[in-house]
Amino acid sequence: MKTDTGPADVGLVTDRADAPGPGRPALDLGPLFAPRSIALIGASATAGSYSSRSLTNLRRTGYSGSIFPVNPRYTEIDGLPCYPTVGQIGQAVDAAMILVRSELVHDAVRDCVAAGVKVITVCSAGFAEEGAAGHDRQRELVELARAGGSRLVGPNCIGAASVVDRVVACATLNITETFTPGSISIVSQSGGMAVNLFNRAQGRGVGIRGFVSVGNEADLDVAQLVEALADDEQTRVIALFIEELRDVPAFRAAVSKAHRQGKPVLVLKAGRSEAGARSSLSHTGALAGSHALFSSVMTQLGVLEVDSVDTLIDTADLLARVDPPASNRLLIVSPSGGECSYAADRASELGLRVPALSETTVEALSQGMRFGAPSNPFDLTGQVIGNAEFLRDVLGELERADEFDLVLYAIPTWSAHDAERLLPGFIAAAEASTKPTVISAWTATDLTERSEQVLAAGSAAHFGSVDAALSALAHLARWAEMHRTLGFGGADPEADPEADLEARTDRSAPAPRPTGLPELPTEHQAKSFLREHGLDTPREVLVSDRDTTADAAAGIGWPLVAKQLCEGVVHKSDLGLVRVGVRDQTDLDRALDEFDGIVTENGLVPEGLLLSELHRGLEVILGGVRDPQFGPMVMIGAGGILAELLDDTVFRSCPLGASDAEAALDELSVGRLLRGYRAVEYDRPALVDLIVRFSELFAGADWLDQADLNPVLVAESPHQGAVIVDAALVLTPPSKE
Known part of the structure; x- marks a missing residue:
């Protein structure tokens, strides 16, 4: 016996070959949430089958528009005339649901476009979630839809529903019939979770405007739905369930628009646990797990992240009421x-x-x-x-x-x-x-x-x-x-944080790759590069042998910091190759003897001895990482040896303005300490200035993959500065630029 199971609700692919572009038309929510007519392509007369569920839902929930079953195998389904194709219906159709096997979907979309259907929901699976061949088939669907000005929802989705308009265009029977209309709109990349959230909210009497399951987001995606819902008079709160963001710049602009309309955006993200660290070459890389970046970006955008289904529903309900x-x-x-x-x-x-x-x-x-x-x-x-x-x-x-x-x-x-x-x-x-x-x-x-x-x-x-x-x-x-x-809802109603971001981005002038700088520079090379771009570092001298240390040390002044540089060694302190507070030449000679022993014991290749001016202050880490999804990101947190031990870091998209840097510091325990504690007042303004300037440099240096400024020492007195006392850079190989 054949069982009609419908499309699989599977995880979404990461690589989106058919990403949205300027060719897609604007979204009109009317045909999606309040269509005057719906065509059900592939509708079945078999009760309970996958292809019959959409018709059952529309009937049982009181849809008042016209329903047109489309299937050449039937002339009538459930008392309604059934048509061979959409084009043969003979009148305008606002929306269509495609419920056929994947190999039949292209012809169905082509017919819908020719008939002028405004919104086409492809519930069928078998596209980008199945690999390269599926990507190609999915891209062709988008090209067909865009050529005729139609919008495409899915594929591999459950559909959409509007409680306000009594439209349940969903290919599942696991949906409540007890409706409480409200002003919360739900957008979900998972069809199953869209229905779960909807049912859970309605069962608790939480008012819902509607929901959309976007599936593979071949055309219509989360960002464009947020943008459209920002203008929707029936929506007051936008609640999202996502597995990943496909178009970060578009999402940023859409959220900014929603906030200018006074509408909160909430998100529950799946896949928050970390399977592994990004890279061990830098503290920043090790700390830059995908969810850490995601959470920081949401905070920077003003999106309220929650950690459970019930919290999403509860919070959205409260935001919709007050x-x-x-x-x-x-x-x-x-x-x-x-x-x-x-x-x-x-x-x-x-x-x-x-x-x-x-x-x-x-x-x-x-x-x-x-x-x-x-x-x-x-x-x-x-x-x-x-x-x-x-x-x-x-x-x-x-x-x-x-x-x-x-x-x-x-x-x-x-x-x-x-x-x-x-x-x-x-x-x-x-x-x-x-x-x-x-x-x-x-x-x-x-x-x-x-x-x-x-x-x-x-x-x-x-x-x-x-x-x-x-x-x-x-x-x-x-x-x-x-x-x-x-700055939303403040004294200046015309203020646009999105425009402010664009202005800051314009300040990130491209930084050419220095000639001769290796992919893994030494600390001295890294700090020289930073110094050339106006960032503060200690006075230091690189010497090649012990015979020249006395003159070099005299030029620096006692006490000082001594570091043994070695090929391929980034974290020198882990091997004992750093001495802080060297008092005199005797103390320095003792340190050098110890360095020689460590180098020999570990089979290291020396690259010089670095003698640096001694600075004291509160240790902070400032880093940069280039994320494939979010772009250049700056990390700020507690520094020194505690960087990876304390959960006290934040990430921000860069470049940052001063207010961004201040807000990021306020999220940190070390940031609050920087405001002053027990009569100790640190030079927080100097650190803010350093964060801003580094973020502009990192944003413009697209050849720079990772950066660690750790520690940055923030002086314990006002106007005494913030100094980068150690730095590690990881460059992108020239062939990958």
Whole structure:
């Protein structure tokens, strides 16, 4: 017996031979989300078969437009006339779903284009995900569609749905029929995850505008959908599930457009675990795992990254309901003292601040309290039970306070009795609040069903646990801060961070490859190159034998730093070939004797002795890596021997401006230390200037594959500078340029 399984939902290919270009037409969301007519090419009369599912979905979910089954084997399917080809329908068709075997898809697309179909969704598999031959077939599909001005979704996808327009054009029966319309739009590279997210959200009453499964993204991709959804009046939040970004510049521009429209973009990325490091030639390469780069780029673009399906749904739901808060200051209110403490602990762990109440607020609240004392978190105590008037007064007084900008009402596992008497007061206060306010109410089977019903009947944002509520609030606060940092929604509504990026890119003048510089330069050669481009390094002298060290050291001055350079050795300190704070010639001779022993023991080839001026300060690493997907990236983090031990690094697309560099430093523990700690004030402005200048140099030196400036020493006094005391460069082989 033959089983009709439909296209496989497989992983997407990395190499996109048919990448989007200037030839693709603009996207009109109308034929995708609200088509007036749909042709189902390959429709089947066999109930439950893959080719029958799209028709079943359209029928059972109340699609009001015209449905045209297309299959030369039938004259009628489910009471509808069935046509041999799209061209023989005899009237305009907005959208088509192709459900036939891969070898029949080209003819089907050709017919659709000839008939003027605006959006063609190819659900069939058997294209780029199957290798080079599949790439060629997929490219031909795109050429056919573009030649006629049609847009192509897929191939290898499930389809799309619009809750708002009651259109479920999907080749799967595993989709809910219980719809809650809303303003969240979902775009997914995985068909299965698109449906999972949709079903999960709808099952929890989270309002969805619609979703699109883009499959192989032969034509229509994530970036162009984000761009189109930025203009969609029905969309307030854009939620993405992706495995990789295919067109980073287009995605950057699309996100910038969405943000200018005030629409948050959230992303859940698959494949976050690291199978291995990129390269051991530099600390930067070892730390530049694909997800580290991805996360840093998302932060730089203002895209809110989440780590689970539920967090994506929860956060999108909250962002769709409330406006961005002015700060991350949180008020916690609960009738349980233990829950107050738990919520405060979790809030602090998530980066939310829980400030004390002002004296004015405490005085106003104290007048009505019989037990306890007002504070934040605010324990309502048992006084609230059976006392709705007290609850109303307390919540009203707290709404008037201005020492916080976010509110959490944390409710225990209430049964019907307390839920019906007290929850309406919390719901009313949350709905009336001028600040983002959410309710968490723990769920427990056979106990809290009535509590859940009462919450669902209101419009306040609510969650089934304190943890979920606080996670959503923390992401809300983070997005608001990123939004402000990037300049969206600020004092200048005409400011365009995308234009600022272009201006910074223009400053990255091409840096010609120095003649004679080897693929793996010595430290001295690397620092000489950096010095020639205006970056600060210590005074240093390279000597070839011990007889000339005395004069060289006198020119540098004691104490100094001595380093033995050897062929192929990048990390000299790992072998003991670095001495810091050499006091005099006797100390230097002792160090040189030790260097000779290490060289002999390890069979190394010496390349000279480097004597350098001694600098002190806070150790920072500054690096560069050229990523095939994201382009030139700069890394900033804790430096020295701790560079690979501490999880304290960030990556940024370069070139960077000063505000970019400042924001990147603020994400780091070492960056906060640089602002001053226990009366020590480091020269942070000098480091920011160094980061900017290095990022411009690295962006322009396309022959430079990796760079490590480690450590960079940031002086402990203002205006004393930031100096590169060690550097390693990895050049691209000339044949690969």
